[in-house]
Amino acid sequence: MLVRDAMSTVVLTIGPAHTLRQAAALMASRHVGAAVVLDPDAGGIGILTERDILNSLGKGQNPDTDRAHAHTTTDVVFATPAWTLEDAASAMAHGGFRHLIVLDRAEPAGIVSVRDIIRCWAPARQQVPA
Numbered sequence: 265m266l267v268r269d270a271m272s273t274v275v276l277t278i279g280p281a282h283t284l285r286q287a288a289a290l291m292a293s294r295h296v297g298a299a300v301v302l303d304p305d306a307g308g309i310g311i312l313t314e315r316d317i318l319n320s321l322g323k324g325q326n327p328d329t330d331r332a333h334a335h336t337t338t339d340v341v342f343a344t345p346a347w348t349l350e351d352a353a354s355a356m357a358h359g360g361f362r363h364l365i366v367l368d369r370a371e372p373a374g375i376v377s378v379r380d381i382i383r384c385w386a387p388a389r390q391q392v393p394a
Contacts, residue, residue: 267352268345270384271366271374277302280310280333284317284325287332291317298363300372301336309372310336311365342367345374349381 276299278287287299291314301310316335321327341355343364352364356378366374 265349265384266345267343267347267349267364267366267376268374270349270352270380271343271345271376272296272380273374275300275365275372275375277372278312278332279303280306280331280336282332284320284327284330284332284335287312288314288317288327296375297377298375299332300365300375301332302372303333303336306333306338308338309340309342309365309367310338311340311363312336313361313363315362337361340365343376344368349384352376353378353381 276290276294276296278299278301280301280303291299298311298313301312312332312335320330320335341359343352343366345366345368356362362378364376365372366376
């Protein structure tokens with residue numbers, strides 16, 4: 265099975281000036297654990313995850329003034345839609361992260377998460393007879 269079969273194609277994108285509270289609210293409203301951060305001035309694509317926000321709060325930083333750019337991972341490992349799920353899982357395990365931005369022709373095409381991979385690998389839930 266390939267990344268294209270598991271990835272979410274609706275991607276939450278935010279700018280580097282979003283506050284952590286704004287990012288968290290958008291992530292919560294869309295039920296996602298990561299946002300792609302597009303920074304045209306820095307010329308790159310980064311990722312902000314729920315873990316980044318949690319770490320900031322744990323350090324006592326202010327989610328109303330701290331900006332996404334200060335917490336964005338910019339040294340990102342990208343997947344392609346043609347990667348196997350095994351490739352994606354291996355990259356996640358090796359890098360210690362739970363989300364991969366999927367690029368198609370240098371543009372974000374989706375995000376694949378550990379949860380997406382598990383959904384594909386786990387057998388469908390069986391209804392237990394009453």
